[in-house]
Amino acid sequence: MTDRILTTRMEAHPEDSNTIERFEATEGYGTLRKALSEMTPDQILEEVKAANLRGRGGAGFPAGVKWGFLAPVAPRYLVINGDESEPGTFKDRQLLERDPHQLIEGIILSSFALGVNQAFIYIRGEYARPARRVQHAVDEAYAAGYLGDDILGSGFSLDITVHLGGGAYICGEETALLNSLEGRRGEPRLKPPFPAVEGLYAKPTIVNNVETISNIPWIVANGGAAYDAIGPEGSRGTRLFSLSGHVERPGNYEVVMGMSWRDMIYDIGGGIRDGKDLKCWIPGGASAPWFLPEVLDEPVTLDDTGRLGSMLGSGAVIVMDETTNVVAAALSVVRFFSHESCGQCTPCREGTMWLQRILERIVSGNGRPADLDLLLDICDNISPGLRWPPAQTTICPLGPSAVSPITSIMTHFRPEVEAMIRQGAPAGV
């Protein structure tokens, strides 16, 4: 069974997997040639639908279904979301740097299927090196006739523009990204209308993650059914997980989903550093509620992780060992969301700021007994009922994301928080 789709080339050819020469020498753009001469756009769309490929950006929405919503109006746009900024996540950076042509072939195939003649790759501003690599690959693809007018004599034309962001996590939210790409503040839009109906310049637009689109060449080459045969139902295909924190071997790992968390952390990640014990981990990026060792034997799938009250999100697994000060860790996560709140919605703008301040005073030894209830009350105003999946009082899910670390430490480590308030900060914090 196939266990690698995305990282095969970069593993076999670390010295030049980003170049067009290596890409073409390893079957690259062969699928495109075949598809443009032998397939109709609808046939590609059907393969992607049959693959049951779920989006790799965070929400896990089926890509083929999203594509099916695209309104039949011209012009239409495809926008690749390379604004990877969810703390713990660094997988798209590797795909952009190490195999940019795989992404570009995916963009061309997708654009052909969707009737798109202009695509954008939005890359976060701090990813200067990945952006250079991608731009260089785009230039190579133009020079070789894979981009531009009348690609390979097919009559199909496509331009790709690489666009750098300006340092704002919220632009990873698709409507904020579209505003940013239009030259506006990166503030999320109310939905509906969804981008597939009114997106970039109010025209039908598909926004897909870098990893999602990097899977398209394999799916078109091997068929949607072959992809749908990999991994458990609801979590088809391989997935690139970013492992970080207190693991022995941090890094990106492409795996078939369905393994246990124990395998993920102990086999793949090499276990906890310095022989320490595992305290908890975040299964899908900073927005996700935390897991305790009691669920180590649960399978790593989108649906199982959701059933257990969290999410696989962006595929970022952040591991914390027994020595971790969980209140300080929660503060780091909350401070992130407070810093990145766009400010449109009061519960998020004010709530994340107050969550940060209260956690700061607890961590610095000045917490008050009433702070426990106060934290939860603020969280309840941002995300009523504190349930999973979260309710929200805001335009986008950023506010509720800041609630996850608070409910996690309150549910799993409340005595530690209480002790910290009672005794003041432990030495060294």
Add this chain to the structure above:
Amino acid sequence: MTWSQETLSRAEEILGRYPERRSAVMPLLYLAMREEGGLTLDGMRQVAEHTGLTPVQVESVASFYTMYKDAGVGKYVVSVCTSISCHLLGGDDVLAAIADEADLAPGEIDGDGVLFVEKAECIGACGGAPAVQVNYELVEGVEPDAGRRLCRWLIDDQPSVVGSDAMQAKFGGQRSFEWGPGESEGAAGPVPAFGPYGTAESVS
């Protein structure tokens, strides 16, 4: 002050890459920063003229994003990540060491206009924590002592172009993943080094 001929032709080229002029605001803000070493009111006025917006609209956009920094931000923006994965592996200590070596509080610039140290949120290098960027060129696996050396190198040597590969070799450790082939380009100022924006230069 009007832009140089080179900047003007770059601006035209960038405008041609978008269906609507307004979309060029963010790239042109980087051009304006490159022209003057940071963002100025005059730079924003130029961007407004090219994109058909009012200066206030341009300022509204610029102020939303963290990477559009005022002129006077210095030659090197040193961004030290303290988000969760870097926090767990000592990012706060790296920030403290760098701030101490530079004798600056985070968010401050030194008197000579050389260094600006900032506490950064996640820069996508979590597998190579703790991570630091200099003018958005990445160094992974930076220990506090290496952070101090990096800081001294910037202050004493003042390299005209900084690139990830050279800094990683000198000051880095654990990486998020194998980086692949080396690169000849880097950043010549506090703007991401990207060819189409004219901000990438050869590392000497």
